[in-house]
Amino acid sequence: MSTDVIPPNITKYCRTAWAPKGKTAPVFGAAEEKEFYQNWEKSKVAVVGVPFDGTTSFGHSTAGGPYAIRFPSAKRIETFIPKYGKKFYENCPVFDLGDYNLRRVNKPDDKWMDETLGPLRELTDNIIKAGKVPLVLGGEHSITYYTASAPELKKLDPVWLHFDAHLDAKESYDGLKRSHTCPMYWLLEEGHIKGENFIQIGQRQWDEHEIKNVRRFGTTLCEGWKFGYEKNNWHSLSVSKKVHGRTTERNVAITFDIDAYDAALLRCTGTPEPWGLDFPQVNRILQNINPTAKLVYFDMVEVGHDPHADPSFIEGGLAAQTILHMLCQPYVRQIFK
Ligand SMILES: [Mn+2]
Numbered sequence: 001m002s003t004d005v006i007p008p009n010i011t012k013y014c015r016t017a018w019a020p021k022g023k024t025a026p027v028f029g030a031a032e033e034k035e036f037y038q039n040w041e042k043s044k045v046a047v048v049g050v051p052f053d054g055t056t057s058f059g060h061s062t063a064g065g066p067y068a069i070r071f072p073s074a075k076r077i078e079t080f081i082p083k084y085g086k087k088f089y090e091n092c093p094v095f096d097l098g099d100y101n102l103r104r105v106n107k108p109d110d111k112w113m114d115e116t117l118g119p120l121r122e123l124t125d126n127i128i129k130a131g132k133v134p135l136v137l138g139g140e141h142s143i144t145y146y147t148a149s150a151p152e153l154k155k156l157d158p159v160w161l162h163f164d165a166h167l168d169a170k171e172s173y174d175g176l177k178r179s180h181t182c183p184m185y186w187l188l189e190e191g192h193i194k195g196e197n198f199i200q201i202g203q204r205q206w207d208e209h210e211i212k213n214v215r216r217f218g219t220t221l222c223e224g225w226k227f228g229y230e231k232n233n234w235h236s237l238s239v240s241k242k243v244h245g246r247t248t249e250r251n252v253a254i255t256f257d258i259d260a261y262d263a264a265l266l267r268c269t270g271t272p273e274p275w276g277l278d279f280p281q282v283n284r285i286l287q288n289i290n291p292t293a294k295l296v297y298f299d300m301v302e303v304g305h306d307p308h309a310d311p312s313f314i315e316g317g318l319a320a321q322t323i324l325h326m327l328c329q330p331y332v333r334q335i336f337k
Contacts (some may be wrong), residue, residue, distance in 0.1 A: 005040050007130055010097065013123040017098040019067055020050050020194035020307075023279075026074030028096040029088065029324065036089040043095035044335045045298075045327070046132040048123065050100045050139035054108040055179040061268045064305025066099060066137040068268070068316030069323070076212040076313070077320055080149070084328040092332045094135065119148045124150035128296070133335055138301030140270075141168055145183035146254050147299060149192040156296045158253035159246055160193055162200045162287075163260035163282070165224060165273040169210040170208070180302070185210075186333050188217040195219045199246065201239060201285065202227065202260035202277050220246075224260070228275030237283040240288035252331060253297035254286075258319055268304025269314045279318070294334035298326065 017025035028047045031037040048065025079087045103116050124147045127134045141164075147153070148160075153187065162168075162184065169188070173179040174214035177186065184200075187193045195217030204224030214221060222242070226235040239291055259269050303319045304310070326332070 006097070009126045010046070010123065010130060013101055013119055014048065014074055014097045015099055017049050017066060017070065017096070018064070025098070028070045028073050029079065029094050030074040031079055031087070031089045031093065032045035036093045038095055039093065039123055040095050043093045044132060045092055045094040045135045046127045046130070047066075047094055047096040047135045047137065047285065048100055048127075049098065049137045050102065050120065050143045052117065052139040052143055054105060054113070055140060055142055055174070055176055062138060062140045062270065065139050065303035065316075067303070068303050068305035068310075068313060069137050069300065069319045070096070071319035071329065072313040072317040074323065077317065081092065081324060081328050083325065086328065088324045088327045092327045092335065093330075094327070095132070108270030110176055110178045113142065113176075117143060120146035120201045121150045124297075125152040128156075130153040133147050133295055134297055136299035136301075138299060138303065139209040140180040141183055141255075141301045142178050142180040143256055144299055144301065145178065145186055147297070148183070148187050148253070148255065149195045153253065153297055154192055158197065158250045158251035158296050159293075160198045161243065161254045162198060163202050163255070164200065164257035165202060165204055165276055166257070166271065167200065167203050167206045167210040167214055168257070169213045170207070171209070171213075185213055186297065188214075188219070199243065205273055205284070218263070224273070224277070225275040227277045227281050228262070230281075233281075233284070236284045240285050241287055244288045244290050247255045247293040247331070249290070249292045251296045252293045254299070254326075256298070256300045258300065258303045258315065261318060265314075265318060268306040269302050269315065270304065279321070280312035282322060283325055286322070287329060289329065289331050290321055292334075293331040294337075295332050298323070
């Protein structure tokens with residue numbers, strides 16, 4: 001791997017990706033062909049892991065999330081995607097930068113979060129300035145507060161798709177404003193994202209304040225339980241149609257909490273919920289983002305790694321497949337234009 005061409009204002013925030021003791025960290029979406037393997041100049045998407053787990057309420061395995069996604073993507077899943085009849089990297093080569101350089105902490109407070117995760121803004125900015133799309137592997141959802149408030153990303157004024165079982169719109173939780181249950185509240189309240197540009201998909205649990213908050217911000221909410229009840233794809237088709245129209249000739253940013261998926265499909269994530277989406281429903285929506293749109297940001301968060309609960313990487317594999325199928329879409333090709 002030649003690292004000389006990667007701008008130092010990117011590499012200074014990164015380090016070798018975490019792997020369990022005695023194992024080497026796999027490279028996300030490792031391509032067979034040299035030309036497409038860790039080739040910075042050719043790549044259009046820059047992958048960075050943020051193995052952060054500090055405020056999650058239940059379960060503590062998201063620090064291993066980036067590893068849980070990388071491992072099956074590199075070792076088990078084909079780069080050839082049968083549904084589209086091509087290797088994902090023929091549509092869009094990726095470069096795995098490793099993990100964000102994170103300090104370890106037992107019990108973080110807001111100040112620690114801002115100091116330690118704040119530089120994710122500069123990293124996001126610098127990846128965009130280098131002409132690449134940031135693809136962030138979490139780590140808990142609190143990291144999105146930092147990446148999504150990056151000035152370069154704001155300038156692109158994207159339509160946001162927020163896949164999640166939760167609204168993540170509490171003002172604070174456990175005394176923390178930077179909790180993983182709060183990022184959307186602060187992104188909308190501080191004006192980093194406009195409510196009219198924020199489409200929430202899959203939510204099915206919230207408190208009375210959160211729903212008032214998102215109504216006040218004017219987000220579009222596509223509730224989760226309707227996917228659980230859908231017959232003949234009626235709800236996912238109607239959401240897809242809405243997404244298709246709203247993303248016409250727009251930049252698109254996606255923040256994907258793995259718990260948007262139904263609890264039955266998950267093994268490690270901290271707050272799984274029933275009545276969630278399945279893979280065809282998610283893929284239908286991602287496939288229906290307008291071909292004239294352009295991807296500018298993607299994160300996959302709250303994925304967990306637990307070798308006892310999930311020795312076969314079922315959860316990480318689901319996350320990896322979601323990303324690889326997304327990378328085959330026409331709005332990802334738009335990055336090249
Ligand atoms: Mn979330």
